[in-house]
Amino acid sequence: MKDRKLDDPSAWLISEALSQLGVTANPADLVRKVERLQDGLPLEDEFSVLITWLGRCKLVHKLDQLQSPKDSKKAFRVPDLLAVFQKDKKQIPVLIEVKSTVEDKLSWRPDYYEALKNYGHLLGLPVLLAWKHKPMGMWTLVDINEFHRPQQNFQLSLNWAFKQNLLSELAGDFSYDFQKGVGLHFRMKKLAELTGKEPNVRTFKTTITEAYFTNSTGKHFSKLGPGMFWLFLGTESEDHVDETTDELFSHFEVDPEAAQVAHRILPIVVSGLEGNSPVPWRQVLENRKFTTLGTDVLREATASIAEGIVGHILLQAPQREPPFLEQ
Secondary structure (H helix, E strand, O other), X not given: OOOOOOOOHHHHHHHHHHHHHOOOOOHHHHHHHHHXXXXXXXXXXXXXXXXXXXXXXXXXXXXXXXXXXXXXXXXXXXXXXXXXXXXXXXXXXXXXXXXXXXXXXXXXXXXXXXXXXXXXXXXXXXXXXXXXXXXXXXXXXXEHHHOEOOOOOEEEEHHHHHHOOOHHHHHOOOEEEEOOOOEEEEEEEEEEEEXXXXXXXXXXXXXXXXXXXXXXXXXXXXXXXXXXXXXXXXOOEEEEEEEOOOEEEEEEEEOOOOOEEXXXXXXXXXXXXXXXXXXXXXXXXXXXXXXXXXXXXXXXXHHHOOOOOEEEEEOOOOOOOOHHHHO
């Protein structure tokens, strides 16, 4: 019989749990172990999907952290991911440790920090931190050499992580805003007035007779490109309704002062208009093939500047270039 590669992640989790607990483990222990193994996976999966979607990542995979001999853990810590980015026709392999916090600061014990650096030095690869700040829903990608040691632990502030963010330079992330007047508009014919449940609130049954986008000069567009459509949905907008005797006009105009980061629209791209929460990142990582990548969105956004839609596009460079990118 030929060996078959096991592609089902749930089977892998069960197999890993059994190997750690032993084949005689009872079902309750097995379930608890699988749940613990799954706790750390969604964050790694989310970041893997993110850099895949942005379009410059040529390879990303998890690194097995089952180390032997056990004493090696004192000197080496295996990061979560290995990724290869394409930059200026050059492939750049990196190791990535993935974290998330609600705080604006990370603090690592010296043994934890040094073990990560030792592993990177052993392989001759830079070690980066992928850090998600949960309240903002934003990621940064930072060389761990940016940590400093004011006292006992190594620390990194969110403010400095933003300044040294490599997500644009390596993965292709970008920031953007829209020009004033850009919006989505619906013209609706009133069919009947319904009895509302709330006092002083009028409710109508309507049918849409016209839907269109506008640019900064008021020009009408019947549709936007797929990339621009996702950018529009991911940007804050102000809505208001105008009313006549027979019609309602609903307007959703973007805030021209609201800058956005491209990677933050990923949950919308993945979930569509349904807005599923939480996003099943493992399923997306294994099964989703994106028809529009971040590189495609960037091209569309750049072209739309002349059409009076996007206002600015910002490609961030770190305040201080890390040595591995200067080579």
